Amino acid sequence: MSRAAGHSLFFYGSLRAHEVRVAVLGEDFKSEQMQDASLAGYEPRCVVGAHYPMLAEYKDGLSIGLLVKNVSDEALRMLDEFEGVHYHRALVDVRITGGSHRAEIYRPDEALVAGGVWHYDAWRLNDMASFFADDFELSGVTAPRPLPIKTSAPQDL
Numbered sequence: 001m002s003r004a005a006g007h008s009l010f011f012y013g014s015l016r017a018h019e020v021r022v023a024v025l026g027e028d029f030k031s032e033q034m035q036d037a038s039l040a041g042y043e044p045r046c047v048v049g050a051h052y053p054m055l056a057e058y059k060d061g062l063s064i065g066l067l068v069k070n071v072s073d074e075a076l077r078m079l080d081e082f083e084g085v086h087y088h089r090a091l092v093d094v095r096i097t098g099g100s101h102r103a104e105i106y107r108p109d110e111a112l113v114a115g116g117v118w119h120y121d122a123w124r125l126n127d128m129a130s131f132f133a134d135d136f137e138l139s140g141v142t143a144p145r146p147l148p149i150k151t152s153a154p155q156d157l
Contacts (some may be wrong), residue, residue: 007071008103009079010037010094012044012063013053014131016120024082024138025075029068037067037094039105045114049144051131053118054087054108064120067094067103084140086111112144 014020021028043061044053055063071079080089087106094103123131135142 006069007073007076008067008069008101009071009076010039010065010067010092010103010105012039012042012055012065012105013118013120014123014128015079016066017124017128019128020131020136023132023136025078029071029075033069033071035067035069035096037065037096037101037103039063039065039092039094042092042105044118044120046116046118047108047144048113048115049146050142051123051127051135052141053123054112054114055105056114065094067096067101069101078138081140082138084137084143085109086141086143 015024018028039055040062041057041059042055042063043058044063045056047054083106086109088109089104090107091102092105093100134145
């Protein structure tokens with residue numbers, strides 16, 4: 001896959017996993033394209049009804065992730081398709097060793113509801129298989145599942 005274009009992306013969620021990047025792109029990025037990074041003012045949160053996260057703005061938040069540089073137009077198109085209709089790219093400045101770097105993130109739209117704090121290591125260990133089984137589609141991650149409606153039993157009067 002050509003890496004000629006100069007797009008930079010910050011992955012904070014499922015795309016931090018090598019397995020997900022390979023499933024989406026057919027191969028992974030080269031190691032020299034990737035480095036650890038962080039994003040201040042945001043926190044990864046669980047998407048209610050799904051096995052993937054979203055970024056939510058939090059004044060004291062910090063999102064740990066992966067900066068990928070020199071992403072090709074082809075790879076960017078595939079990643080955009082994978083992210084689906086509920087995510088759009090936005091420019092941010094991420095922190096890297098020795099400074100900062102301008103990169104794009106995938107921001108959620110209003111259709112996604114933030115739940116609790118999302119932890120990559122816990123997701124990788126406990127939920128990555130469910131993500132592939134329930135949410136993964138190359139044409140876009142599936143929309144969150146509706147939560148079951150809780151009803152109370154009728155009370156005798």
